[in-house]
Amino acid sequence: MAKVILPTALRAFVDGQKEVEVAGGTVGEVLESLASGYPDLKQHLYDGDGKLRAYVNVFIGEDNIRDFGGLAAPAKEDSVVTLVPAIAGGGGAV
């Protein structure tokens, strides 16, 4: 089981846990099983089209999965997957 570490903002949706152990062969599968185990979390991880939201950075160990095949990056039994918010916003229209 891979371990997923969540930022404080998302812990309320996984019964207050900081880490959750989830099965999956890829990072994408790990996150999908996490979301199906905790339905309240799902809308904050995925958009209406089922795509991972742009504001969720996913790290496996120290590496951003962007550079390692994205959601297809392999997850091992002892993988540590960290969800890191990409904080962004702004004022008026550009």
Next chain:
Amino acid sequence: MGWRVLVPDAVVAAVKAEAEAAYPYECCGFLLGPDGGASPRAATEMIAVKNEREGDPARRRFAIGPADFLAAEREAEAQGLDVVGIYHSHPDHPAAPSGTDLEQAFPWYTYIIVAVDKGAAGEVTAWRLAGNRGAFEPEEIEVTP
């Protein structure tokens, strides 16, 4: 239910000072506090971070990189606090969340927005994402000594 956040006068002043120093660009940073789940919540510390947006886009947008986020969470943990929110400024724009703010918003955090009018910090407001992600709900700021 009405959200409420307690913010020391010194933190409000520091956020306003950051907003004025960054003008005409947006400033951004984190708010830290004890027991983030408490009601009312307290935001007792602030950490200013670099706006990853640069040049003209930084007048209307801000972004915080993952390294800054992880550093803030580590700093919070070292102090026995949580990252409880994010602040940013709206140069020459009202202190109300924009559509962009809503799209990018995380649940749970307190979002503090400070309006900066021609270089002078003005209204400071706070917001939380509603449960269905459809809107921000206002959070009352109580300034404490």
